[in-house]
Amino acid sequence: MKETLRFGFILGIICIVAAGLLAGVDILTKPKILAQEKLEEELSLRAIFPSAHHFDEVRDGEKVIYYKIFSSDGKFIGVAFNTSGKGYAGEIKTLVGMLSDGKITAIKVTSQSETPGLGSRIAETNFTERFQGKSDLSGVEAITGATISSRAVIDSVKKKAEEIRLRVENDR
Amino acid sequence: MKSLIKEFSKGITVLNPTFGLILGLCPTLAISTSLFNAIGMGVAATFVLVFSNLIISALRNFIPARIRLPSYIVIIATFVTICELGLKAYLPGLSKSLGIFIPLIVVNCIIMARAEAFASSNRILPSIFDGLGMGIGFTLGISIIAFIRELLGSGSIAGIGLLKSNEFILVMILSPGALLTMGLLIALSRLLGLTKR
Numbered sequence: 422m423k424e425t426l427r428f429g430f431i432l433g434i435i436c437i438v439a440a441g442l443l444a445g446v447d448i449l450t451k452p453k454i455l456a457q458e459k460l461e462e463e464l465s466l467r468a469i470f471p472s473a474h475h476f477d478e479v480r481d482g483e484k485v486i487y488y489k490i491f492s493s494d495g496k497f498i499g500v501a502f503n504t505s506g507k508g509y510a511g512e513i514k515t516l517v518g519m520l521s522d523g524k525i526t527a528i529k530v531t532s533q534s535e536t537p538g539l540g541s542r543i544a545e546t547n548f549t550e551r552f553q554g555k556s557d558l559s560g561v562e563a564i565t566g567a568t569i570s571s572r573a574v575i576d577s578v579k580k581k582a583e584e585i586r587l588r589v590e591n592d593r
Numbered sequence: 594m595k596s597l598i599k600e601f602s603k604g605i606t607v608l609n610p611t612f613g614l615i616l617g618l619c620p621t622l623a624i625s626t627s628l629f630n631a632i633g634m635g636v637a638a639t640f641v642l643v644f645s646n647l648i649i650s651a652l653r654n655f656i657p658a659r660i661r662l663p664s665y666i667v668i669i670a671t672f673v674t675i676c677e678l679g680l681k682a683y684l685p686g687l688s689k690s691l692g693i694f695i696p697l698i699v700v701n702c703i704i705m706a707r708a709e710a711f712a713s714s715n716r717i718l719p720s721i722f723d724g725l726g727m728g729i730g731f732t733l734g735i736s737i738i739a740f741i742r743e744l745l746g747s748g749s750i751a752g753i754g755l756l757k758s759n760e761f762i763l764v765m766i767l768s769p770g771a772l773l774t775m776g777l778l779i780a781l782s783r784l785l786g787l788t789k790r
Contacts, residue, residue, distance in 0.1 A: 428657060439670075446679075453683070457681070457685045461685065534692070536767065537626055537767070538746070538763050
């Protein structure tokens with residue numbers, strides 16, 4: 422009994438010191454990590470919407486549903502949104518830019534863990550440019566040898582694009 | 594001083610984690626697809642190894658033998674988390690490409706093995722040198738594998754393309770390539786007497 426208490430006490434001290442240390446590191450790195458995420462988000466948005474001047478987040482509670490994109494003269498030109506689908510080796514996340522008439526401007530694969538050299542080719546421009554200017558995505562061709570990964574991207578973009586189109590109509 | 598050099602160099606040669614002890618294969622197989630990732634992984638693991646060895650050695654008389662494993666895991670996990678947050682804040686690119694394998698350093702058996710086999714029964718300074726040697730040995734091992742796999746599998750070295758797309762062997766970048774490369778390198782290192790059986 423006494424042994425058990427002593428062991429618990431020692432382990433407790435180790436855990437408290439570890440927790441304190443981690444809390445300190447978290448406080449130090451948090452603003453930096455948030456800034457990095459913000460920067461990355463902004464760079465991604467600019468990459469899929471080169472004509473964008475500024476963005477507005479449309480939120481539902483904490484979550485960002487989509488971004489409204491405005492040109493330099495303040496005109497609403499389109500939206501951008503994140504979508505994800507299940508690929509061959511895990512989740513594939515894609516950022517999509519869509520003009521107000523429903524045409525895709527560009528897509529960017531932001532995170533994927535597909536087979537290097539095969540499925541990972543979905544992140545290359547050779548594949549992503551197939552979406553450009555399309556509003557009906559059933560015409561987008563999959564990459565030979567990487568059908569599952571390609572379909573995951575195509576289907577997830579298609580599904581979310583329809584959802585967002587309806588939402589934008591309602592929000593107007 | 595002489596013994597310190599010995600503790601340091603054994604991790605690079607005879608007891609090399611990758612080719613001698615054959616420990617920590619999960620990150621070795623998964624991350625050795627590119628030289629850049631391999632070096633990043635090696636440095637991160639070395640950081641964790643040195644600091645966990647340091648703390649475990651310093652606390653070796655404070656931690657009772659019966660609760661040493663949970664204590665080691667808490668200590669190792671703390672340094673891994675510090676490392677993960679640091680990478681996210683200052684090297685987001687590397688943090689993204691290493692992904693899940695940074696938090697998985699916690700279960701890298703090299704770190705646990707050195708804590709159990711060395712740091713728990715040695716003084717602080719030799720433990721630091723042991724951790725440093727093992728870490729550098731691991732970095733070296735994983736980098737050699739990554740160098741070969743990246744060159745043959747995607748035709749580049751550290752992201753710089755060298756070969757044309759029809760000149761490299763795709764399978765080298767996939768898991769069979771990792772096993773083949775590692776097996777041949779282990780055989781070679783034993784043949785040359787660099788590591789022990």
